[in-house]
Amino acid sequence: MRQQNKVLFYELVRRHIRELLPIIYTPTEGDAIAAYSHRFRKPEGCFLDITDPDSIDERLSKFGEAKDIDYVVVSDGEGILGIGDQGMGGIRISIAKAALMTLCGGLHPGRVIAVGLDTGTNNKNLLNDPLYMGNKFPRVRGEEYDIFMEKFITSLTKRFPHAVLHFEDFGVINGRPVLEKYRKVLPCFNDDIQGTGAVVMASMTAALKITKRELLDSQVVIYGAGSAGLGIADQIVNHMVTKGATKEEARAKIHCMDRRGLILDDMHDKSTPAQQSYADSAAEWEGIDTRSLVDVIEKVKPTVLVGCSTQAGAFTEEVIKTMYKHNPRPIIFPLSNPTRLHECVPEDALKWTDFNALVATGSPFKPVEGHVISENNNCFTFPGIGLGAVLSRATVISDTMISAAVDQLAAGSPGIADYKKGLLAPLEVIDETSAQVATAVILQALKEGVAKVEEEESPAGGKVSVPRDFDGCMKWVKEQMWKPVYRPMIKVEHVDSIHTHQY
Structure with a gap:
């Protein structure tokens, strides 16, 4: 349906988003990616091959001219959801995230490109699979990979100079270095690092508001120090810095x-090096089993416990009760995907804390005895951040723009009025939430002087003018968002061209 009738597809999913999001995205998307070569029917997206880097520009050229593309999602398939290296099947995560940019962020589906980088795979099952469609050699590392990425970025910025680039599911080795290298070259962000960090930070901010605690007084244990875990840590740090702390503090x-x-x-x-920036002093932990999560919690007495480990059941009853012993309103986020890899299920976390915990997860769960379980899904953040960057024509997506998105998302938490209603706004109003987040991003970009939208010509003539008040700016944002509606059909009478031209 998505391939054949985009209006029908997006309107169907919009009306039934809670039921269908787990089908068009996680957890079902993970199964589709793993079986990509076996279920292949027709190509979608742009495939770039590390063995043929000189074809990058030609392949991108098939998707339009400079004015035609607003947003590009790219993955090299190494760190897919919770299932790791999926090689060329990773193109499907780019396709899924591009679809969510339309569904949740209101970008026209024809103005978004999904890109897959085929740089090999270390997945032995794929390498030995006669049906696998990608390059059958181990992942290319080092200089050759860097040159390939540089050619992609150079071609992208030349061919689509207004496009925002969204990095998706890169592995630990490349994810952060690629982001840091190019984030000042073009407006780009890494969803697993910054998008995940932003939505967790928004849930954490809302939970702290509900329990009337301060961010700068918090202690956080992050169980799982990969790209997602460190991205969450980075966003917490960035947010604490905006509230007055130093990076070291x-x-x-x-x-x-x-x-x-x-x-x-x-x-x-x-x-x-990224992990070392969060290293605790070894001298302060002498005599303590630092491999034991229980012992770490006993010493740290955390306000927040975040799980990004893909270790199912890691948050045991002893772990949760140890945290609860030192914290009457523990904030617990088991985030690993898919659902079978969650560190604990919300029902257990709530029962083991006498229903005093504030819980948000990484996959959908049903309410537990009247307590709504918010899903810390990146679809609450990246569509709004991406839309804001596109509409503002931002030259960079700064840390403070992402912090503005966090504050806006947290401000919309229904849990502030009633803690049982969850930490994040419901999925049913995701387009409204994305508009609010985008507005906050645009206003911050304008404040920082990195928005170039007002240098452009408006469709009605003259320069674009963006309202500086929140409500006015959000009204302008909504006017730019694509809606899944059929265009009216207007019958036009045929007129013989001989009688309409002057010779």
Whole structure:
């Protein structure tokens, strides 16, 4: 349906979004990606092959001219959802996120491109699969990968100079370095690092408001220090900095764990530089089992516990009750996808805390005894951030623009009025939520002087003018958003061209 009738597809999903989002995105999308080559019917998106880098520009050219494209989603398929390296099947995550940009962010479906980078795969099942359609060699690393990425970015900025670039499901090795290298070259962001961080930060902000606690007084344990976990840590730090803390003070309040346990400052040979920026002092943890989540919680006494580990059941009854012992209103976010990989289920987290925990998850769960379980889904953040960047013609997507999105999303929490109603606005009003987030992003971009929209000509003639008040700006945003409605058919009488031209 999405391929054949986009208006019908998007209107159907819009009307039944809670039921259909898990089908067009996670968790069903993960199964579709894993079986991509076996279920292949027709190509969608733009396929770029590391063995043929000179064809990048030609392949991108098939999707239009400079004025035709607003948004590009790209993945190299290495870190797909909770299922890891899926090689060329990763094109489907780009397709899914492009569809969500239309569904939730109101971008015209013809103005978004889904891109897959085929740089090989380390998935042995795919390498040995005779039906696998991607390159059958181990993932290319280092200089060759960097040159390929540079050619892609150069071609993209030349051919579609107004497009916002969305990095999706890159692996730990490349995700952060690629983002840091190019975020000042063109307006871009990494959804797994910044989008995930933003939605978690919004839920955390709402939970702190509900329980009347301050962000700068919080202690956070992040269980799972990969791209998503460190992205959440970064966003918490960025937000704390906007509230008056220094980076060093903010980082001291965050404690990250990976499969080797708590990240300590004497583990340089076992952890990445990004992980080391959150390392605890080894001297302060002498005599404590830093591989034990219970022992770490006993010492830290965290306000917030975040799970990005894909270790199902890691948040045991002992873990939750230890946290509850030191924190009468614990904030617990088991975020790993898909559902079978969650660190705990909301029902257990609530029962083990006498229903005093504030819980948000990474996949959809049904309410538990009247408590709505908000889904910390990136669709609450990246469509609004992306839409705001597109409409403002931002030259960069700054940390403060993302913080503005966080504050706006948190302000719309229904839990502030009644904590049982959840930490995030319901999915049914996602287009309204995205418009609000986009408005906050645009106003921040204008404030920072990185918005170039008012340098353009408006369709009615003259320069574009963006209202500076929130309500006026949001009205303008909504006017720009694509709606899934059929255009009216107007019958035009045929007129013989001989009688209409002057010779």
